[in-house]
Amino acid sequence: MTAATLSRYKVQAAILKALAHPTRLFIVDELSRGERCVNDLTEMIGVEMPTVSRHLSQLKHAGILEDEKRGVQVFYRLKTPCVMNFFQCVAAVASEESSALVRRAA
Template identity: 70%
Template sequence: MRATVQQDFDRRARILKALAHPTRLFIVDELSRGERCVCELTDLVGDDMSTVSRHLTVLRDAGILESEKRGLQVWYRLKVPCVLNFFGCLEAVMTSEDSGRRSRN
């Protein structure tokens, strides 16, 4: 793994890691239907607001979301909607289930 190539994989991994949490996937899914403020997402998720805020920060830092403050509230939205395309493939992985573990021979 050459140095420059390594960096590429590092950056890609960082983005995937941001997505790789159930609550954050839920948030992304929810935002696919439009902007939401932190308080709305907090209600839907059911965790402490500070926790939800941190999840949102992770997603925004990864470049997946963007935010805008309007009055008291901060509104989050999807910045790169193509991440929604991942869901179909995740479904496929889950469906293809079992097997895979050292077959044949």
């Protein structure tokens, strides 16, 4: 494995890792329907705001989201809409999986 190849896998792994959490998948899915402020997401998700804020900053750091402050609120939206194709790919792989995996994760 060359250094360049390893670097490429690291980049891809970082993106996958950013998405590899149920809460962050929910956020991306929700933002695919339009921008949302942190408070709204917090209410939908049902964990404390600092936790949501950190999930958002992870996704932002991975280049998946961008934010915009308007007044006292911060709105987040998808930066790369193509992440949704991706999202459908995961869903496809997931649906191909046996129900055993579903049971394990439930």
